[in-house]
Amino acid sequence: MSSYLNQLHPERHDAYLDIPEDVQDYLHYLDFVKHLSARSIHGYYLDLRTFFRFLVLQSGQVPADTSLNEIDSKDLTIQDIRKVRKSTIFSYLQYLQAHGNSFPSRSRKLSALRGFFHYLLTQVGRIQEDPTENINLGSPKKALPKYLTLEEAQSLLNNTQSDFLERDYCIITLFLNCGMRLVELCGISMADFRDDTIKIIGKGNKERLVYLNDACLDALNHYLPLRAQLKLVEKDALFVSKRTGRRLSPRRVQQIVERSLKAAGLDGRGFSPHKLRHTAATLMYQYGDVDMLALKEILGHENVSTTQIYTHINQKQLKSAVASSPLSGVKFHEKEPREEPEPYEEASEK
Secondary structure (H helix, E strand, O other): OOOOEOOOOOOOEOOOOOOOHHHHHHHHHHHHOOOOOHHHHHHHHHHHHHHHHHHHHHOOOOOOOOOHHHOOOOOOOHHHHHOOOHHHHHHHHHHHHHOOOOHHHHHHHHHHHHHHHHHHHHHOOOOOOOOOOOOOOOOOOOOOOOOOOHHHHHHHHHOOOOOOHHHHHHHHHHHHHHOOOHHHHHOOEHHHEEOOEEEEEOHHHOEEEEEOOHHHHHHHHHHHHHHOOOOOOOOOEOOEOOOOOOEOOHHHHHHHHHHHHHHOOOOOOOOOHHHHHHHHHHHHHHHOOOOHHHHHHHHOOOOHHHHHHHHHOOHHHHHHHHHOOOOOOOOOOOOOOOOOOOOOOOOOOO
16 A cells, blocks of 8 residues: 655655556646645545545445445446536535534545545546536634643743753754654755755745744754754755654654653643644734734744734733723712603693
């Protein structure tokens, strides 16, 4: 079975050995024509592989109680794909829900199918109709992002635990101050720095510049001299292994963050590198003079509507705004009861 991503080199991939040929072609299209990142294509690969394994299961080619993980779909042909109907898509979505897939997970898998069938219809003309057309799961209830408070973020920095403290402290500092994604941080190279800015390669290989504040510059100034003393294999990588001299993998960075969260007493609460990104955005919005458009650029969001979720979490400002009303200090005063006046006598109609 293909694992697709090369674990040592996440920008590379192995052969697609366990999916239909048309799906392989689509992933190559995403790579060479749409220029999606290797990690994004890996996500499409996994989601599409799940669907075509389900297709094999539904066709009766394997026992009904077979786990999808045990199914190989590489022998499915375009004739099999042309048999997919809307009812097939609905059955698949029901299967996913019955097997514990959350709304976002089902929505993402449906989106992957939309892209694939749209490609077959409009780009290569392999099908005559798109079975995913007009299928919509609706809008989920938007959850507020989970983030650390200012005090918790400071505690995390103060409790960073590591055998390479300067490096790991720098990692957490960049997460908390720049709002970058995990993959973005792991992909930083020495050539990406210029003065007090850093070039970030975000989703869809889109570049953006992020300014480094004093805390980031200070953390880098403590880490870089020690990095220079290592026997580097990947000389351009910013964050490298002390032992191998190679670029740190996303999983290794996750472990660094998890260890520091535990040391700060913040483990077991669902925090992760991505939650540190939420923390950076939240603290910028709560404590800084940052508007939505500026925050959108910092975070690398495609649309400002994605960024606007942070407007709903600034409870401190909302409370302060209400408290600042000039009438906020007016109190209720008991008054002596008084006799109600007689009602006016209505004029009689003449």
